[in-house]
Amino acid sequence: MAKLVINNVSLKYHTVEDEIEALHNFNLQVVAKEFISIVGPSGCGKSTLLSLIAGLIKPTSGSIFLDSSPISGTTQKIGYMLQQDYLFEWRTILDNALLGLEVMHRKTGESITRVKKMLKDYGLSGFENSYPHQLSGGMRQRVALIRTLATEPDLLLLDEPFSALDYQTRLAVGEDVCRILSQHQKTVIMVTHDISEAISMADRVIVMTPRPGRVKSEHVIDFGPEYDHGSCLKRRESPRFREYFTAIWKELNTNER
Amino acid sequence: MNGKQGYSLEHYKYLRRIRARKRIILAMQILLLVSVFALWEAAANYGWINQFITSKPSRAWMAAVNLFNRGELWRHLGYTIGETVLGFSVGTIAGILIAAMLWWSDFVSRILDPYIVILNSVPKVALGPIFIVWLGTGLNAVVAMAIATSIIVTIMVVHNGFRNIDPNKIKLMHTFGASRLQIFTKVVIPASVPTMIAALKVSVGLSLVGTIVGEFLGSKAGLGYLIVYGGQIFNMSLVMAAVIMLSTVSALLYYLVVLLERKVVKYNH
Ligand SMILES: Nc1ncnc2c1ncn2[C@@H]1O[C@H](COP(=O)(O)OP(=O)(O)O)[C@@H](O)[C@H]1O
Ligand SMILES: [Mg+2]
Secondary structure (H helix, E strand, O other): OOOEEEEEEEEEEEOOOOEEEEEEEEEEEEOOOOEEEEEOOOOOOHHHHHHHHOOOOOOOEEEEEEOOEEOOOOOOOEEEEOOOOOOOOOOOHHHHHOHHHHHOOOOOHHHHHHHHHHHHHOOOOOOOOOOHHHOOHHHHHHHHHHHHHHOOOOEEEEEOOOOOOOHHHHHHHHHHHHHHHHHHOOEEEEEOOOHHHHHHHOOEEEEEOOOOEOEEEEEEOOOOOOOOOOOHHHHHOOHHHHHHHHHHHHHHHOOOO | OOOHHHOOHHHHHHHHHHHHHHHHHHHHHHHHHHHHHHHHHHHHHOOOOOHHHHOOHHHHHHHHHHHHHOOOHHHHHHHHHHHHHHHHHHHHHHHHHHHHHHHHOHHHHHHHHHHHHHHHHOOHHHHHHHHHHHHOOOHHHHHHHHHHHHHHHHHHHHHHHHHOOOHHHHHHHHHOOOOHHHHHHHHHHHHOHHHHHHHHHHHHHHHHHHHHHHHHHOOOOOHHHHHHHHHHOOOHHHHHHHHHHHHHHHHHHHHHHHHHHHHHOOOOO
16 A cells, blocks of 8 residues: 555635635545655645645645545644755754744654754754854755654655755755655655655655646656665766656656546 | 963053043033033023923922922822832733743634734823723722833833744753653743843833833822923922932932843853
């Protein structure tokens, strides 16, 4: 049985002016430890999909199962990293990283030690007591990742996690995230609009149609055994990278549905 | 991180220039104040203005010393400061609680919205006689005036601050399964500290207005009482002394809020 099953999910947003169908009959199965990238035109319902999986909103029709049980509301099994870091400027870096644990009443001596170790491992030692404005964009994004990982979710949702960063930082943080995630062995669904990023990190890339979003096509990414998840940069140099890129790029640029 | 020793000579020169400029501005400010008082004193002494209706600084000073000698100065000051602080503390705390209630229930907030706007535009002075009938002349009515003048603005400013918090910060809390109370205590309140301080800066001044109006309308003590009493017996020196003290009290209270701000909002600098 798959880790996550998304079954014919549709979602309509209602506002006074209009009704917007963001997703229409969306289907996807994700197996444990798989890394899925989702690409699609902006406004096609990618963030909506993640919010549905996270249990923040309910589908208009269809159902979503995590470990065979239907999703109803948020669960501690899922970690959701938003598009920007949204660090709280009044909290120190350590307190920001501990936010999730605190909300879940799981802040203990043991978990604090663990988070401090993560901060150290991911190049943030010495910044525990700094405030967010003292950190660079890349560092802040790593704090946000630690905040998400600290609650030890087994399914990770990443919504354009690097879009707020400049290109150079983006590559560096992407590389860090690759390394960190390959250590943690999580199931990951990452939304991005950067095709290279999607290919370099994923086992499978899902291309979505314009709104209302559905799966348009999927591409299994296989660079062969010598390119494991440890380094995304290395994967970018593989000869197959170009092929995948061209195929997905074409998919995204043809309007037929 | 650059250590202090690591700066160049030009940087020290730059810093010195900035500090010198600050000192000159402060000196000019003091000079301006002293000149106004000196001019006032001179104008009265040389008969350019009528001392009987303008008084002069030395006489205002004597009036204050007189009050002090009769042991009344501290009583009047104490009343005004006490009533103001009481009024704006109660007004701020109640105002924040009401704003919290409005944040909690958007439904209630929509219902009350027009009434709050109307209450805000009603001149609170008009409520004075009502308070006096209900609470009698004296401390209670004055404090009620101080609360009435400041609470509505506090409610409006703080509620607005609560509502303008980045919804993504709240979404982030939801991803961790946070309860509404957790969202309130861990996001809404801390994110609104600067707004609450801003509300405090406004309401401290408004409470003082309320206090003085309350003292005008019915009291036997306080700077507002001194001003009205001095006006009635044509003792302009007493009036001027009270007005100058009032300005000082107002500046002092504002400065206290600024101190509080520096103590509370640490993460900004
Ligand atoms: N809360 C909302 N109310 C109404 N419409 C919304 C809301 N959130 C998103 N939408 C609309 O739904 C569509 C999909 O949005 P979203 O999932 O954010 O797209 P993406 O993340 O792929 O850019 C967009 O057209 C957007 O305008
Ligand atoms: Mg989005």
